[in-house]
Amino acid sequence: MATLLKGAPCAAALDSRTAALAARLAEEKGIKPQLAIVRLGQRPDDVWYERAAQKRCAAVGVLVRPVTLPEETSQQELLAQIHALNADESVHGVLIFMPLPRGIDTAAVCSALDPAKDVDGITAGSRAAVFSGSGAGFAPCTAEACLRILEHYGIDPAGKRAAVIGRSLVIGKPAAMLLLAKNATVTMCHSRTPDLDSVVRQADIVVAAAGKIGVVGKDAFRSGQTVIDVGMNCGDDGKMCGDVVFSDAEPIVGAITPVPGGVGAVTTSVLAAHTVAAAGNPA
Numbered sequence: 001m002a003t004l005l006k007g008a009p010c011a012a013a014l015d016s017r018t019a020a021l022a023a024r025l026a027e028e029k030g031i032k033p034q035l036a037i038v039r040l041g042q043r044p045d046d047v048w049y050e051r052a053a054q055k056r057c058a059a060v061g062v063l064v065r066p067v068t069l070p071e072e073t074s075q076q077e078l079l080a081q082i083h084a085l086n087a088d089e090s091v092h093g094v095l096i097f098m099p100l101p102r103g104i105d106t107a108a109v110c111s112a113l114d115p116a117k118d119v120d121g122i123t124a125g126s127r128a129a130v131f132s133g134s135g136a137g138f139a140p141c142t143a144e145a146c147l148r149i150l151e152h153y154g155i156d157p158a159g160k161r162a163a164v165i166g167r168s169l170v171i172g173k174p175a176a177m178l179l180l181a182k183n184a185t186v187t188m189c190h191s192r193t194p195d196l197d198s199v200v201r202q203a204d205i206v207v208a209a210a211g212k213i214g215v216v217g218k219d220a221f222r223s224g225q226t227v228i229d230v231g232m233n234c235g236d237d238g239k240m241c242g243d244v245v246f247s248d249a250e251p252i253v254g255a256i257t258p259v260p261g262g263v264g265a266v267t268t269s270v271l272a273a274h275t276v277a278a279a280g281n282p283a
Contacts, residue, residue: 001250001251002227002249002250002251002252002253002254002255002256003153003254003255003256004255004256004257004258005149005153005226005228005255005256005257005258005262006257006258006261006262006265007145007149007257007261007262007263007264007265007266008261008265009152010148010149010152010153010265010266010269011056011265011266011268011269013152014148014266014269014270014273015056015059015060015269015272017273018060018061018062018269018272018273018276019059019060019061021276021277021280022060022061022062022276022279023061025276025279025280026061031092031279031280032061032063032090032279033061033062033063033092033093033275033276033278033279033280034062034063034064034065034090034091034092034093034275034279035053035057035062035063035064035065035091035092035093035094035095035119035271035272035275036064036065036066036067036085036088036091036093036094036095037050037053037054037064037065037066037067037095037097038067038069038078038081038082038085038094038095038096038097039066039067039068039069039097040069040070040071040073040078040097040100040101040104041069041070041071041101042071043097045232046097049097049268050066050097052268053095053268053271053272054066055268056268056269056271056272057268057271057272057275060272060276061276062272062275062276065091067081067085069081071101072101073101073104074103074104075103075104075105075108075109078100078104078109079108079109079112082094082096082109082112082113083112085117086112086113086114086117091117092117092275092276092278092279093117093118093119093271093274093275093278093279094113094114094117094118094119095119095120095271096109096110096113096120096122098122098170110122110123110124111123111124115137116278117278118137118138119138119141119271119274119275119278120138120140120141120271120274121137121138121139121140121141121143121174122140123137125137126138126139127169127174130174130177130178131173131177133177133180133181138274138277138278139174139178140169140170140171140174141267141268141270141271141274142170142171142209142230142263142267142270143170143171143174143175143178144174144178144270145263145264145266145267145269145270146171146175146178146207146228146230146263147175147178147179147182148266148269148270149228149257149262149263149266150205150226150228153255155205155226155255156182157179157182157183157184157205158182158183158184159183159184159185160184160185160204160205161184161185161187161202161203161204161205162176162179162184162185162186162187162203162204162205162206162207163186163187163189163199163200163202163203163205163206163207164176164179164186164187164188164189164207164209165189165190165196165200165206165207165208165209165210165215165216165243166189166190166207166208166209166210166211166230166243167188167190168209168211171209171230172188172190172207172209172210173188175207175209175230176188176207179205179207184205187199187203190210191210196215196216196220197216197217197219197220200216200220200221201219201220201221201222203225204224204225204226205225205226205228206220206221206225206226206227206228207228207230208227208228208229208230208231208242208243208244209230209231209243210231210243211231211233211243212231212233212243213231213233213235213241213242213243214243214244214245215231215243215244216243216244216245216249217244217245217248217249218245218248218249218252221248221249221252221253222252222253223252223253223254224253224254225252225253225254225255226253226254226255226256227244227249227253227255227256227257228257228262228263229242229243229244229246229256229257229258229259229262229263230242230243230263231243231244231259232259232260232264240259240260241259242257242259242262244256244259246258246259
């Protein structure tokens with residue numbers, strides 16, 4: 001059976017470092033890292049993630065300012081909130097829940113955010129940094145969480161073949177760039193990739209981020225692979241499940257993240273770490 005790459009030990013190690021940095025900022029510079037969370041409406045997954053982020057931040061010494069707006073909020077009103085957060089020196093990081101309601105120009109909202117406070121990699125400057133490998137700005141938290149798990153468990157991507165399933169700007173593309181920066185040879189896969197199973201089977205590291213239940217099953221796997229399942233789907237039984245058919249993959253591959261309890265457990269830790277880093281390096 002595969003080794004389970006559980007997120008909790010990785011998150012705990014990252015939280016320990018983050019808490020130490022936050023305490024040092026408070027003691028030496030009088031800075032209390034603060035994250036503003038902007039949410040429009042009451043989407044259950046957004047509400048759940050906000051609560052998880054608040055709990056994680058509280059544990060490491062990061063203040064959280066919830067900015068909860070009605071779903072009917074206009075673009076002008078939302079932009080005014082973002083500009084106010086940009087100008088507030090006590091706020092070091094801003095998380096804006098996506099997708100935004102219909103009628104709001106997402107690109108305009110992303111452009112309005114101060115790149116120095118963009119702790120989830122949504123601005124053009126942050127994305128450019130990830131794609132150029134410059135090290136400036138912050139990668140999207142979930143994409144970085146994938147790499148944090150590999151690092152925690154001593155899995156070095158260098159020289160390995162990696163397949164990333166999914167090409168979103170939130171996870172797939174940045175995860176591919178982060179793997180490339182670690183000297184992996186990366187293949188981007190998507191819904192139109194011919195013979196997906198064959199392509200994935202050749203990879204040493206698989207990142208499944210398609211957002212579709214069971215997009216990869218037993219025919220896509222072989223012995224020795226490392227599988228990072230980013231999927232957060234609700235199955236027919238009401239339980240959370242990933243993009244990978246776990247019961248098919250676990251007896252075959254070398255290591256795999258569970259869902260839940262894998263990547264998602266690390267994402268909020270990365271968010272808190274980014275906020276502390278932003279507080280320590282103000283623009």
